[in-house]
Amino acid sequence: MLGISPQDVDSHEKWIAKEQFPFALLADVDLTVAESFGVKGNKAMPVKRSVFIVDEDGVVRYRYEGTVKAIFKKPKALAKVLAAL
Amino acid sequence: MSGPQVGDAAPDFTLPGVSGDTRRDYSLSEFRGKKVVLAFYPGDFTPG
Numbered sequence: 001m002l003g004i005s006p007q008d009v010d011s012h013e014k015w016i017a018k019e020q021f022p023f024a025l026l027a028d029v030d031l032t033v034a035e036s037f038g039v040k041g042n043k044a045m046p047v048k049r050s051v052f053i054v055d056e057d058g059v060v061r062y063r064y065e066g067t068v069k070a071i072f073k074k075p076k077a078l079a080k081v082l083a084a085l
Numbered sequence: 086m087s088g089p090q091v092g093d094a095a096p097d098f099t100l101p102g103v104s105g106d107t108r109r110d111y112s113l114s115e116f117r118g119k120k121v122v123l124a125f126y127p128g129d130f131t132p133g
Contacts, residue, residue: 001122002111004100007129013103015129024104025129026111036096038088039125052123054095054113061120063091078122085120 004028006046039065053081061085095123 001023005012012025026033031047034040039050053062062081089095099112113121 001124002102003124003126005126005128009101009103009108011129013106013108016103016105018130024102024111026100026102028100033096033098033100034125036088036098037123037125041127045127047125047127049127050125052089052095052125054116054121054123056118056120058095058097058114058117060089060091060093060095063089082120082122 002026004033004047006031006034051078053078053085055085 003012003021003023003025005025006028007015008029009027012027015021016025028034028047031040034047037050037052039048040046041048049066051062051064052060055061062078095113097112097114099110102109102111113123
């Protein structure tokens with residue numbers, strides 16, 4: 001699991017310290033990666049909340065692209081997708 | 086829709102990241118042989 005957002009690593013580190021996330025957060029400051037995955041948002045909300053599951057060979061097996069305001073899918077739904085791969 | 090669809094190769098990337106208090110660069114390609122969940126989100130300290 002990798003979280004990707006436009007904030008810098010300093011911001012990520014603070015958020016991890018606060019929430020004790022057990023996964024890495026990556027800094028996509030110039031939105032290059034969001035753009036290459038087609039999930040760049042607008043000025044108010046630079047990235048659409050989106051989830052990709054990439055398999056062992058680097059192939060996209062699941063794609064969920066939220067609208068700009070959407071929240072993430074329920075973790076249970078994602079766990080089901082992962083278990084089915 | 087732009088970007089990779091189901092069945093497409095995911096575009097590789099390398100980004101600075103942090104896990105716990107350890108900082109390093111992460112590349113998607115280093116996870117070959119494993120499944121990876123990528124979660125894009127707009128901002129730290131936001132509910133989602």
